[in-house]
Amino acid sequence: MDTTPAWAPAGLPAREYLLVLVTAAAVTFLLTGLVRLIAIRSGAVAYPRRRDVHVTPIPRMGGVAMYGGVLAAMFLANNLPVLSRGFGYSNDVLAVMLAGGLIVLVGALDDRFELDSLTKLAGQVTSAGILVLLGVQWFIFWVPWGGEDGEVGQLLALGSNQGQLLTVLLTVAMINAMNFVDGLDGLASGIGLIAAGATFVFCLGVLERHDGDVTAYPPALIAATIAGACLGFLPHNFQPARIFMGDSGSMLIGLMLATASTSASGKMDYSGLNLTDTIALLSPLLVVAAVLFVPLLDLILAVVRRTRAGKSPFHADKMHLHHRLLEIGHSQRRAVLLIYLWAAVIAFGAVSLTLFNAVVVAWVFGLGVLVAAIISVIPLMRARAERET
Numbered sequence: 001m002d003t004t005p006a007w008a009p010a011g012l013p014a015r016e017y018l019l020v021l022v023t024a025a026a027v028t029f030l031l032t033g034l035v036r037l038i039a040i041r042s043g044a045v046a047y048p049r050r051r052d053v054h055v056t057p058i059p060r061m062g063g064v065a066m067y068g069g070v071l072a073a074m075f076l077a078n079n080l081p082v083l084s085r086g087f088g089y090s091n092d093v094l095a096v097m098l099a100g101g102l103i104v105l106v107g108a109l110d111d112r113f114e115l116d117s118l119t120k121l122a123g124q125v126t127s128a129g130i131l132v133l134l135g136v137q138w139f140i141f142w143v144p145w146g147g148e149d150g151e152v153g154q155l156l157a158l159g160s161n162q163g164q165l166l167t168v169l170l171t172v173a174m175i176n177a178m179n180f181v182d183g184l185d186g187l188a189s190g191i192g193l194i195a196a197g198a199t200f201v202f203c204l205g206v207l208e209r210h211d212g213d214v215t216a217y218p219p220a221l222i223a224a225t226i227a228g229a230c231l232g233f234l235p236h237n238f239q240p241a242r243i244f245m246g247d248s249g250s251m252l253i254g255l256m257l258a259t260a261s262t263s264a265s266g267k268m269d270y271s272g273l274n275l276t277d278t279i280a281l282l283s284p285l286l287v288v289a290a291v292l293f294v295p296l297l298d299l300i301l302a303v304v305r306r307t308r309a310g311k312s313p314f315h316a317d318k319m320h321l322h323h324r325l326l327e328i329g330h331s332q333r334r335a336v337l338l339i340y341l342w343a344a345v346i347a348f349g350a351v352s353l354t355l356f357n358a359v360v361v362a363w364v365f366g367l368g369v370l371v372a373a374i375i376s377v378i379p380l381m382r383a384r385a386e387r388e389t
Contacts, residue, residue: 012204012212013082017224020073020083024228028069032236035065036243044112046244058241061111063248066229067104070256071097073225086217093218095134096259099127103175103255107248120247121172127255128171136262137167167262175254182250185239185332189230190340192253196227198347199257203264205354219264226256239332341372 039045039059047057074097077083087093106123109115131137140157158166182188203220210216230253236243345368352361 012207013080013217014204016077016080016083017200017204017220019080020077020221021224021228021231023076024069024073024225025232026069027072028066028229028232029235031065031068032062032233032243035061035068036236038064039111039243042112044108044246046246058244060244060246061108061248062233062237062243062245063104063107063111063250063252066226066233066245066249067100067252069229069232070100070225070252073228074221077221077225083217083221085214086221089215090218090263091134092136092259092263093221095131095136096222096256098134099130099259100252100255102130103127103251104248107246107251111246111248124172124175124251125168127175128168128258131171131259131262132164132167136259137163138170138262138265139163170262171255171258174258175251178254178257179247179250182245185241185336186234186237187336187339188250188253189234189237189245190336191343192250192257193227193230193234194340194343194347195257196223196230196253196260198344198351199223199260199264200227201348202351202354203260205351206264216264219260222256222260222263226253226260239336338372338375341368341375345369345372 036059039061042061044059044061045057046060074093077093078087103123106115106120106127110120138158178188178192181191200220200223203216203223207213207216207220233245233249237245345365349361349365349368352364
């Protein structure tokens with residue numbers, strides 16, 4: 001009897017991916033309590049600062065528990081009948097485990113000793129370099145210009161140095177985007193879950209277009225494991241948080257999302273693009289940007305704001321998007337849930353373009369944006385009504 005879920009594309013190891021995700025979530029959930037005790041005893045505690053929202057000391061270093069969940073899920077995948085075959089055809093999983101271990105180590109040291117920004121940047125670049133050394137990099141992508149013979153767009157083949165540089169830059173950008181957005185209880189873990197979920201769906205689409213080719217297993221596996229880790233950590237981290245993921249967790253999420261997207265990009269089928277496909281398949285870069293739109297927007301605004309003020313781009317302040325939502329009247333929980341909504345609408349809207357009819361997706365996406373916008377301005381509308389009365 002076939003027990004494959006009805007929503008799963010035929011020929012995909014959906015049950016094994018689901019088992020891996022659940023394993024990552026369960027192990028992370030169980031390890032987080034232990035890591036919390038270790039963080040308290042080792043002094044890895046976030047004491048309230050003027051720019052912080054929390055008012056009591058809270059332990060951090062939760063990324064260590066998340067990495068433990070990722071390792072357990074990867075170990076399970078390596079012993080499953082279908083997913084295990086993907087380990088022999090690609091170094092992508094090994095690369096993300098090694099690079100992830102380094103980035104978690106750097107983050108854990110920062111959670112305890114407050115490393116300077118240049119030291120953290122060096123760790124981020126080194127982690128991205130490990131990915132490149134083990135073959136995770138951009139090789140080719142599609143751009144919507146320069147087409148010939150009626151074709152829309154063209155493929156740009158990257159040289160070895162170009163592809164490596166792009167991979168490092170994209171990875172470091174994603175790491176810092178997730179790191180910058182970690183400012184409210186449950187915010188980074190929730191956005192990480194949404195982004196990883198959207199990336200996982202996108203990677204399943206890539207896998208389906210490859211007719212279940214074993215070489216396309218790794219990106220979906222990487223996305224599934226970090227989605228599970230975020231899911232397992234979120235109950236401990238949602239407001240009121242008992243532990244923060246710290247830089248060890250936020251940087252791990254960014255690294256793994258970058259790896260999944262980069263790994264999937266090398267397995268995209270760019271042939272036969274037409275005008276309808278153009279919107280949906282601008283390239284994996286479109287999906288990457290949409291998946292991390294909220295943290296990337298926050299990162300760009302922070303860099304511009306701090307640079308214009310003559311400060312370092314890494315200088316901390318209290319003007320992130322989540323801080324501004326609090327200022328206009330949203331509670332912590334409502335602000336977090338609202339950012340979840342924006343992230344989900346944008347991320348799954350972009351990914352849906354690769355799977356469903358563009359017109360239907362456009363209508364649903366527009367409705368989602370409208371709902372999110374109305375909810376965002378409700379406090380301002382209430383304040384205005386109170387002033388008028």
